[in-house]
Amino acid sequence: MQSTRPIAALSQRLASSSSKSAASASCWIRPPTPFLAPGATTTASQASPTATTPQRRAFATSPSPRVGGSGTLIKATIALSLVGVTSYLFGSLYPPQVLKLLFKPVSPPRLRSDGPEAEAHMREIEDALHSLAIVKDLKTTSVAHGSAAELEVLRSQGKHITDLDASTTVEVPAHGRIPGANVAVAGPPVEGGAADTHQYVMTRPYLKYSREKARHNLTAGSLRGPGMVAVPPLVFTKTGHGASQLGGNEGDSTIVLHLGRSLCGHDGIVHGGMLATVCDEALARTAMYNLPGKIGVTARLEIDYRKPTMANQFVVLQTELIEQRGRKAVVKGTVTDVDGKLLLECRAIFVEPRYARYFLDAKAIKQAIEG
Template identity: 45%
Template sequence: MALLVGVVGAGAYAVGSLYPPAFVTMVKPREAPAAPHASSEEGIAHTAQIEKQLMELPLVRHLLSAGDGGKGGENASGRVEGRPSDSIGVLSGSNPSTQSPSLETSPSSSTAEPYYIASRPYRRFPPSKLLHSLTAGTLRGPGRFAVPPLIVAKTKAGAAAEGGHEGDAYAFVHLGRSLCGHDGIIHGGLLATICDEAFARTAFFSLPSKVGVTARLELDYRAPTYADQFVVIQTSLVENRGRKAVVQGEIRDMNGKLLVSGKAIFVEPKFAKFLDTSLVKDAMDTHD
């Protein structure tokens, strides 16, 4: 009996070491080395690997292959343009309340406009502005936001065909180990920040001058968000009245698990029509 207990105990320990329960990883996360410098050989390789993994996510591959006629998607720095031949397809259940991000491809047509367009926020952001930008500059690099987010946003044609609104989107983000509050778990304030930016991007499409400020952001944290993983932020416009837009959304992991849900109100300043909004469009990559 003692031998049997010993064998079972040793087996349980081995399995637990390889696949520790979630509460164990929360109490005692695995050790991780410091993130490499972005310009180092290791840092460049790390960034390239994250970009490769991003483009190989099943949902991303499905979207981008549908967008470029089945050729496998754009290269790491490009975007799927909204040309008639680049019909990106339709996300089934584009309301953020769906259980997981699934996809159905729409019938392609040489004359059809794309239902979704992919873009990379911050890709065109001026280097001088990166110095003082939290998510585009300060938190950019290996171990943090290694690569720019990938956005797949609904077009006017997509909204007309499938419901919803122009700008409703899925945003794919990789969360590095250095973005934690408790080691191994992403800081809740950081999750609020990426929700704020993703929600804002959707709101801007419906505001008269395509720019606004956050008036209210409400979030419910449903489960711990672990570091070193990709998440998808799903957003949709709830209401638009003049200079006010309400957006709802949620964060899910790549298995469809709900991590954060919330709603935000954005208001366009009264003097917005006098502002040069090109920098905002550069940051959000919304010129098209």
């Protein structure tokens, strides 16, 4: 009995030492946090006695912070809507050329070549022609000659282009200005007089052509009328005096012409052949001013089309003599719209027929060229 007491005392001392060691280790080792299902609670027996805050389980990912993007989305939607509405409005007011070609408005029926509606159309185009800024500027340094002078006299009296035909006789002052006109006028001959003091001679080709002459003439008759070439072009030809002041050569010209809705190849675009015809006539006038016999035929015509020429608008042709040698003249030119946008470039060679100067009156031909 006495022998068991020392053993019991030893066991008690070992147990006491183990409890102290365990208590000391508990200060350094934290028990793992048990995994809890959503909604579960931790009981007092399960909780760590040393835990003071909730612990995140190992390898857990934190949820992404929510970004308040709803406001940004609304702003973007409003901005895109405004851009769309603005584009639609500007496209309706100023439709680009491509849309005009793809979605063409219905064309009005072509007017008859005679009658009240045709005459009203001619007067409208004529008034618009004289309202162009380029025409107003050129008229201030020009002298009107021939049928152009007669028409200016009629316009100063409140009359119109439809009041002038081949049988009309209009008295034109020998020289000077007339009330209500911003251009000088001169009766024949224009050379040796008004042309020597003005930079340009203003003419209207074919304005007083008789019906008999115009009937089988392409530019004077077949292409004339509402929707085509409603009124004759307005031609400003540089004089010798103008060439000395402005440079270039006598016969260089600026021509303003209206091309109507019925001159199209592709709908809405002026036919390339029509433009070639216009260029041929314009370049030939400059060549004839400089050829010895004042007559020439087209030997070569080159055209570089730069942009589509839309129908029903005014165009400006400018011609310039490049070279004149013997019976040959080389002339170049451009066609632009009234804002100066280049539509095409052209170049031509004209040759005077042999012996033409022996059979033709050069002065009479020049008089015919000047209207």
